[in-house]
Structures are given as C-alpha cells and as structure tokens.
Amino acid sequence: MHSEQLEFAHAEGGVTAPKGFLAAGVSAGIKKSGKRDVCVLAAERACPASGVFTTSTTAAPPVLVSREHLADGMLRAVAINAGNANACTGGPGMQAARDMAEATAAALGCASEDIAVCSTGVIGVELPLDLVKAGIAEAVESLDNTLGEDAAEAIMTTDTFLKQLGISVTVGGRTFTVGGMAKGSGMIQPNMATMLAFITTDAPLSSESCGMLLRSAVNRSFNRITVDSDTSTNDTCILMASGAEGGPELQPGSAEHDAVGAAVEEIATALAQMVVRDGEGATKFVTVTVKGAITEADAEKVAFAIANSPLVKTALFGQDANWGRVAMAVGKSGAEIDPVKLEIVFAGITTCREGMAVPFDEVEASAMLAEQEIELIVDLHVGEAEATVWTCDFSYDYVRINGDYRS
Amino acid sequence: MHSEQLEFAHAEGGVTAPKGFLAAGVSAGIKKSGKRDVCVLAAERACPASGVFTTSTTAAPPVLVSREHLADGMLRAVAINAGNANACTGGPGMQAARDMAEATAAALGCASEDIAVCSTGVIGVELPLDLVKAGIAEAVESLDNTLGEDAAEAIMTTDTFLKQLGISVTVGGRTFTVGGMAKGSGMIQPNMATMLAFITTDAPLSSESCGMLLRSAVNRSFNRITVDSDTSTNDTCILMASGAEGGPELQPGSAEHDAVGAAVEEIATALAQMVVRDGEGATKFVTVTVKGAITEADAEKVAFAIANSPLVKTALFGQDANWGRVAMAVGKSGAEIDPVKLEIVFAGITTCREGMAVPFDEVEASAMLAEQEIELIVDLHVGEAEATVWTCDFSYDYVRINGDYRS
Numbered sequence: 001m002h003s004e005q006l007e008f009a010h011a012e013g014g015v016t017a018p019k020g021f022l023a024a025g026v027s028a029g030i031k032k033s034g035k036r037d038v039c040v041l042a043a044e045r046a047c048p049a050s051g052v053f054t055t056s057t058t059a060a061p062p063v064l065v066s067r068e069h070l071a072d073g074m075l076r077a078v079a080i081n082a083g084n085a086n087a088c089t090g091g092p093g094m095q096a097a098r099d100m101a102e103a104t105a106a107a108l109g110c111a112s113e114d115i116a117v118c119s120t121g122v123i124g125v126e127l128p129l130d131l132v133k134a135g136i137a138e139a140v141e142s143l144d145n146t147l148g149e150d151a152a153e154a155i156m157t158t159d160t161f162l163k164q165l166g167i168s169v170t171v172g173g174r175t176f177t178v179g180g181m182a183k184g185s186g187m188i189q190p191n192m193a194t195m196l197a198f199i200t201t202d203a204p205l206s207s208e209s210c211g212m213l214l215r216s217a218v219n220r221s222f223n224r225i226t227v228d229s230d231t232s233t234n235d236t237c238i239l240m241a242s243g244a245e246g247g248p249e250l251q252p253g254s255a256e257h258d259a260v261g262a263a264v265e266e267i268a269t270a271l272a273q274m275v276v277r278d279g280e281g282a283t284k285f286v287t288v289t290v291k292g293a294i295t296e297a298d299a300e301k302v303a304f305a306i307a308n309s310p311l312v313k314t315a316l317f318g319q320d321a322n323w324g325r326v327a328m329a330v331g332k333s334g335a336e337i338d339p340v341k342l343e344i345v346f347a348g349i350t351t352c353r354e355g356m357a358v359p360f361d362e363v364e365a366s367a368m369l370a371e372q373e374i375e376l377i378v379d380l381h382v383g384e385a386e387a388t389v390w391t392c393d394f395s396y397d398y399v400r401i402n403g404d405y406r407s
Numbered sequence: 408m409h410s411e412q413l414e415f416a417h418a419e420g421g422v423t424a425p426k427g428f429l430a431a432g433v434s435a436g437i438k439k440s441g442k443r444d445v446c447v448l449a450a451e452r453a454c455p456a457s458g459v460f461t462t463s464t465t466a467a468p469p470v471l472v473s474r475e476h477l478a479d480g481m482l483r484a485v486a487i488n489a490g491n492a493n494a495c496t497g498g499p500g501m502q503a504a505r506d507m508a509e510a511t512a513a514a515l516g517c518a519s520e521d522i523a524v525c526s527t528g529v530i531g532v533e534l535p536l537d538l539v540k541a542g543i544a545e546a547v548e549s550l551d552n553t554l555g556e557d558a559a560e561a562i563m564t565t566d567t568f569l570k571q572l573g574i575s576v577t578v579g580g581r582t583f584t585v586g587g588m589a590k591g592s593g594m595i596q597p598n599m600a601t602m603l604a605f606i607t608t609d610a611p612l613s614s615e616s617c618g619m620l621l622r623s624a625v626n627r628s629f630n631r632i633t634v635d636s637d638t639s640t641n642d643t644c645i646l647m648a649s650g651a652e653g654g655p656e657l658q659p660g661s662a663e664h665d666a667v668g669a670a671v672e673e674i675a676t677a678l679a680q681m682v683v684r685d686g687e688g689a690t691k692f693v694t695v696t697v698k699g700a701i702t703e704a705d706a707e708k709v710a711f712a713i714a715n716s717p718l719v720k721t722a723l724f725g726q727d728a729n730w731g732r733v734a735m736a737v738g739k740s741g742a743e744i745d746p747v748k749l750e751i752v753f754a755g756i757t758t759c760r761e762g763m764a765v766p767f768d769e770v771e772a773s774a775m776l777a778e779q780e781i782e783l784i785v786d787l788h789v790g791e792a793e794a795t796v797w798t799c800d801f802s803y804d805y806v807r808i809n810g811d812y813r814s
Contacts, residue, residue, distance in 0.1 A: 058738030058746045058762075088734050089745060090763040121733030124764040128469050230732075231739035310717065310801075311637050311809055318810030324530030325637075327495050331465030332638035339465045340497060355465075355498040355532040394717075395810075399803050401719055403725030 006169055006262050009325040016148035017179035018202035020242025024142035025154030028135025030061025030083035030121070037314035038135030039154035040104060041198055042077035043242045046114045050210035052218050054235035060087035061097040063234060064118040064144075069101065073207025075240055078198060079104040079136050082111055082157050084327050086119040086127040087233040096127040103133040107140035118196050118236050120157055120183060121144070143281065152181035155196055158401075159185050163274040167266060174247050176203040178263040182271040185227075185278040186246060196272050197237040203260040204243035205250055212252065213261045214239040221268035225390045226301070226307050229281040233316035239264065276390045281397030284316050285373050291386040292379045298335035299387035304377060306389075312395035319369035321360070323324035323351035330378060342379035347374050413576055413669050423555035424586035425609035427451050427649025431549035432561030435542025437528070437535060439492035445542030446561035449484035449509060449550055450649045451620045453521045457617035459625050461642035467494035468504040470641060473523040475673065476508065480614025482647055483521035485605060486511040486543050489564050489590070493526040493534040494640040498715035498763055503534040510540040520608050525603050527564055527590060559588035562603055565808075566592050570681040574673060578666040581654050583610040585670040589678040592634075592685040604629060604644040604678050611650035612657055612666040619659065620668045621646040628675035632705070632797045633714050634686040635722025675811035683797045688804030691723050692780050698793040705742035706794035709785060712740035712794075719783075720801035726776035728767070730758035737785060748788035754781050 011017040025039040051070045053063045069075070079100055085094050105112035119127065152164040166179035184195035188247050205213070218237055239297040243249070250257040277285050288307045294301035308311055308327040315322035323344045330337060344352035349360050368374075417425040433447035460470045476482070486507055493500050504524050512519035526534065559571040573586035591602035612620070625644055626767045650656075657664040684692050695714045700706035713719055713736040723728035730751045737744060751759040754775040756767050775781075 054738075056735070056738030057740075057744050058734050058744075058749070064530035076513070081666050088731060088746075088749075088759065088762055088764065090761065123734065124759065171716075230716055230735060233735055233738055309637055310805070314806050314809035317806065320810070324495060326462070327465050327530065328637060328640055331461075331463030331640055335464075337464050339495075342465070342495075352495065352531065354497065355495055356500075357495065394806060396803050398717070399721050399724065399801060399806060403802075 004314055006259055008167040008169055008263060008266055009321055011166035011179065012167050013179060014148035014152050014181045015041050015179045015198055015200045016145050017166025018177040018200045018242060020202050020244025021200045022143040022145050023147045023151035024139040024144060025150035026138045026142065028131045028133050028331055030081055030131055036154035037082045038075055038132060038149060038233055039080050039151040040136060040139040040143065041151055042108060043240055046074050046076040046110060047240055047242050048073055048205055048210045049238060049240040050149045050207065050214045051116065051236060052214060054232055056231050058088065058233050060085055060119065060234045061089060061093040062110050062117045062119045063236060064094065065097040065101060066118065066236060069113050069116055072339050073210065074114060075116055075245040076110045078116040078118060078238055079106055080118040080155050080196065081132050082155050083121040084119060084125055084127050085121045085123050085234050088124040089126060091390050092126065096129050099129055102130055103136050107137050120155065120196055120234055123233065148179065148181065154347055155181065155183040157183060159183050160278055163271055165267065165270055166171050167263055169259045171256050171262045174245065174256060176201060176245055176263065178267050180267040180271050181405040182275055184275040185280055195232060195235045195275060198316060199239045199264060201241050201260060201264065202244040203241055203250055204245060204247060205241035205260065209250065209252060209257065210239050213264050216261065217265040217268040220265060221272040224388065225272045225276045227276060227392060228305060239345060259332045273390055276392050279392035280401045281395040282392030283395050284393040285392065286316055287375045287388060288391060289386065290378045290380065290389045292381045292383055293385040294336050294383035296385045296387055299385050301335045302330055302333045303387050303389035305329040307391035310394055316374060316393040317395045319366065320348045321349060321351055321365040321369060326376060326378065327352060336382065337380050338382050343379040345377040413666055415574040415576055415670060415673055418573035418575045418584045418586065420573050420586060420589045421555035422448050422586045422605055422607045423552050424573025424648060425584040426606045427609050427651025428607045429550040429552050430554045430558035431546040431551060432557035433542050433545045433549065435538045437488055437538055443557060444489045445539060445546055445563035446558040447484055447486050447543060447546040447550065448558055449515060450596065450647055451483050453483040453517060454647055455480055455612055455614040455617045456645060456647040457614065457621045458523065458645045459621060463638050463640050463641055465495065465640050467492055467498060467526065467640045468500040469493055469524045470643060470764045472503065472504040473525065473643060474506060476520050480617065481521060481586055482514055482523055483517045484511055485525060485645055487525040487562050487603065488539050489534055489562050490528040491526060491534050491640050492528045492530050492755050495531040497521060498535060499533065502641065503536050506536055507539055507776060510543050514544050522695065523645055527562065527603055527641055528600045533632055540592050547595055555586065555588065562588065562590040564590065566590050567685055570678055572674065572677055574670055576670045578663050581652065583608060583652055583667050583670065585674050587674040589680050589682055591682040599795035602639060602682060606646045606671060606674055607657060608648050608667060608671065609651040610648055610657060611652060611654060616657065616659060616664065617646050617648050620671050623668065624672040624675040627672060628679040631795065632679045633711060634681050634683060634799060683799050686799035687808045688802040689799030689803050691800040693798045693800065694724060694782045694795060696793065696795045697785045699788045699790055700792040701743050701790035703792045703794055703803040706792050708742045708785045709737055709740045710794050710796035712736040713783060714798035717801055723781060723800040724802045726773065728753045728756060728758055728772040728776060733783060733785065734759060743789065744787050745789050750786040750788060752784040
C-alpha cells in the first residue's frame, strides 16, 4: 500500500474537501456548554461505503444499527451526536438509534437503511431523542459542501483541538481527493465513550474496494494507537466514496486504486496521530518502533506491550531513560525473542545491546527526553518484520482528568 | 482445596514458624541506606521443594539458575539479595547467579544444585558479587530458627511494610505449620524488579505434592493480583517442606494433605493481598469479583480487564461510582457475555442491571467510595463460574513514584 513515489497535495477542508459531499454541524442543546453537538455528513446520493467498529461485546446501539445498515455496502449519510453515547441503554437505546436513522432518512428523502448513526458522550444515560431529532432536521436544512469544519466541531467531546484534514493525489492524469475528521482524546473519555472517524473520497470505488481500503488503512493507523489500552463501546470509522471525481470505477490492482488506498491510509494515520496528540493529560507524543521480529504480529505485540505499560508511560512523563522497563515489557509481550539479542534505542540513545546495558551520557539523555516527540526503537534481531505504534505518556493530569467526579 | 471447616491458628514468625527452618538477614552494603539486603533461608537438610517463576522471556539469570536447580524437586536453601535484580546482565549475570549458589553451598556444605538464588532491585546493573558473597557467608554464620523477620526485612526494596506470617492447622491429631514471607509493591518496582515469595512448611510432603500444592495456591493468590499489569523479570515463589513435623509423608487425597494445601493457599493469599495493599501509590484495596460466567477462565479474564483498566483505577482513586467504565472493561475482555444481562454492584450499590443504568443515591455512593476497602461485583448471568482478583487504585503518587528519575 505504501508507495514512496506518490505525492499528496493539501486539499482545503476536511470531509467536504472531496467532491460530492455535504455537511453541517449545529447546536441541539445536548452539550451543557451550548456548543455544536449534532452533525450530518451526506453524499449527494447513496454511494459505496464501509465501516469498521469496536470489537467490544458491550457495543452501543448506534454501532449495532450502523453495522446493520452498512451490510449492503451503501450509505447516503451519517448522523452523529456528541454529549451522550447511547451506550448501556438496552432496548430503548436500540429504538433511539433506529429513530435517529429514520429522522435523518425522512429529512433527506432516502431509505433509513442508507443512514449510519454514531453517538459519543456519557455512558448509561438515555439519549435525549427529541433534541437529537431537532438537531438532525436543522443540520439537514443547512447541508453545504463548505461546512466540513462545523461537522468536525460538532463531534468533539473533551477533545482540545479540532481534527480534520484533506489531501489530493494525482495519478494517471486523474486527481482524487480524500478528506477526514475524527474525535477522541482517550480510547474512552472520562466517562465518555469514543473514538469516531469519518473519511470521504470522490474516487469512484466499489463497496468491496471501500471495505478493503478501509480495513487496510485502519489496521495501520487507528489500530496502531493507544492512549490507555481501554476499548470504547462506540468506536466507529466509516469511509464513503462519492465517485464525484467522475471517471470510471477504479479496479483493484490499478495504480489509481493503490494511490487512493495510500491517500486513505495517509488521512487515517494523520487523524489517528491527532487523537494520540490530544491524549488525556499527554505531555509527550511517543513513536514505538519494533524491528527485527519474526512476524509483523509479533512486532505489533511487543510495540503494544511497551506502549501500554504504565511503567514505561510514567517513565516517559518523568523524562527517565528507563530502558529496563522497556526490556520488561518486551519480556511480557509473549512474542518470540532471544534475550541476548535485544537492542533498545531510547530517545536516540542506545541503552541496551545484546541484552545488556550500554553506558550512556545522562546529561545528553535528559536533553533528548525533554523533547515533546520521543522515539523508542527496539530491535529484536531475530527476523525482518516491524511495526510502529503511537502513544503518549501517563501524567498527573491523566489521573486528575479521569479521577474527577462525573459531575 | 477450600475446606470451610478447617481452622487456622496463628503461628509466631514467618518462614521460621514451621519446624526445620533457619534464616538470617544481614546488611551487605548493596542498599545505599545500609539496611539489611542479603538473606539466606535454609532447611536443616535438603528437602522437597517447588518453585513457580515469571513467564517473562527476559527472565533474569537467578530465575534461570533456580529453575534448573529445582528440577529435581529438592532444595537445601535459598539465597536472596535486594538492591540489584541481576536482570538484563547477559552472560556475566548468569555466572554471578551461579557464583551466588556456589558460595551458599560452600558455606552450608552442600551441593550447589540444592541452592536457589533470587535477586531484586535495579535492572541492567552488574551484581556486586563480592558484597553478595560476603553477605551470604555472614548470613549462613547467623542462621537461626527465630530470625525469619530479619530475612523478610532483607528482601524489601520500596516496600513500605514487612510482609510475613505463619499459621498452623490440626487435622487427624497432627499439627502442621506453614509460614511465608514476600516482597513487592508493584508487579515491578520503580526500575526495580520483582515480586518474591517464600513459603515453608514442616509437613512431610513429596516433591510432587510441593509442586501440586504450590501451583494450585499460586493460581488463586499471586496470579490473581495486579497492581499495574506489568510482569517482572524476576518473579519467584518457592515452597519448601522440611518434614520436621515428624509423621509419615502425606498422601494426595488425604485430609492432612488437603489441610496443608489449604494452609499454603491461605498464606499465599494473605501475602498476595499484602503486596497489593502495598501497591505503589495505592489509596484503595479493591476486590473485583466476577460471577455468573460460563467458565472460570472467562470470569478471570473479565476480572483482570476491570482490575487493569487505568480508567477504572483512576475512577476508584477519584471515589467515582463510574460503572460505565466497568461495563467498558467487561466489553473489551473477550469473555462470552450477553450485554442485556449485565449486573454491576459498585461498592455495595447496584448501578447497572440487565445492561442498563439503575438510579442510585450519589450521597450514599460517595460515603461508600470514601472507604479504604472497595468491592466491585459483576454478575454476567450467563453461567455459574466465578473468580476474584485483588488490585489497588491508580493515584497521583503512582505517577510520582514511577515518573521519578532513577537517581
């Protein structure tokens, strides 16, 4: 999927950067702050789409409804509310999610099976359906191909910055644009649920291509980040392809198909990294790269064991080149390793080689660790496979944000 | 193994409470504080013994040597040092672990294969072998059947209290005593490695019985606690049976064998709970019980997902009845559940039934959550199996202790 020759150009806007998409974000009164909290993202007509969802067995009703409506690989629009996750809400919650889809379908004049719905916010509280429906009606009234940013604002909860971007790629004389928006500042928020991401493209893709490109991109982007190892009840990522670029449908294996796939992965990776940068209480953006593993699965296992270790994360917060904890995490990962071959480069400094300590300059280490961007490289020296995972540190603020009373 | 009829009597002392054991703890100069840091625990003669060790693939040299020396199920003594974990020390570390065993064997006049060795402390620093050997020689000189407490003191690192106890049980007219000591205040210390535990009994047990009783006890005690989900490079738990009670060897299936097994589990559980109570920065002792699972493995999976969730742990620190995070952890555990049957009792208050919120009195909840001992009960209502895991909360102090510079 990676093609080093491809050049991506910046495209103005987020989900409305590609042709064929409209969006709007409105204030429906769900957030106490009065900020935008309902948005609709619509294609001009039903188009090929695909979604990936949380693997949680306590998945929220909107996830169940969206999964059902995406079964035929077509979507006209997604309706999203922030401020209430509609999770752990039982039968009434399922009905509310269906009602959200129906209200959106009625306003757009399409079948409710062509609508996906997403909710993010407090768990276990009944969805204020009347507010949500009024917001959807208002948003559909306001739909415009310049309002991607309003939509991105409406899906935020405790996010400290708006997450959207667009890029275009030219291949074989054709130009395709991909845009996206996301929310999330913890795998799960302080009593809030979720990471949501929406990617749009004007490339003419089949439903099967949407599914293939989305899964591949998500596996190397959203599935490679961790803030606190927790999995939300509402995680959703949807790709919609309007085909408004206008040319013939892209065939798997073609240069155009590969280029759009690379652009989707580029957008997904950028959005995923934004989510980590906005991680709760984060003071460091940390890239964990594991090389020399026997399989990519092993490399990923080791990278996640390191990225999720509270001891590694607190050491990063403390600006401590504590490579012993990285060695500990390698050991508990379950991946196949040879302890006497282990090499650890901590923030640019080789601290361990052949499984043993390498003396290093503590002053130099302190300077490197004071940086906001930190790289941990582990070379297992037992194979050729590698994987990269992005994470953040664990700070006092993580405890403060998440230890606060729900009120 | 559990027999409700059994009565355990308190026995004075820890590892030297049972007959047939000697111990000593001395200051060898490894800890900068000058506190005791080397100890020897010896049986009067080589006796049946068994050990369980870390599953880490970066297991430290002393773990590798002890595993080898315990292969024949016999042990005369264990030599332990604190202040240096002899982990990630490569070939020289292996030689140092062997030298520790040989020095102990020479002082006691036995084969070095009858000696187990343990180290706990900083990872990746060469073991100061001369200090350790001098300490072992001094400890062997001082061996006495009243010095279990000195030994327990010598294995502490960042522990804030000494962990030892002894009990006896009378069955069929015979009285058996079991004693134990442990160290650990994190699955891994601030750049320190390890949980160590030593259990002694005067019951006449075969090597096979030692192995059977130890594994069963550890599975429901040390393997059911978590402070921060991290697995140390040095974790070790050893059971030694002196047989000094004097009667005939206990046969598996007999009331006596069962009673000693129950006493070993009782000691292991008490020591494991002490380790959690001394968890780094802990302000709460939390019992997580999962009922109504299809299998015990599923119950354990759910209990660990809850006990290891940073979001659940910070909510407990914040005294917040945030049951939505418990539902989230249930969902990510991978266990078989039915979301509409989920029941959650948070610190005595039913907060979720049939997968939906149950209104509760926030004032009452605050009072319950202010307690130092908290119980979380999750009933999956899909089967009959259950499991209990003990953990602690995640506090500012956890971040402070682990974010500190190594110096």
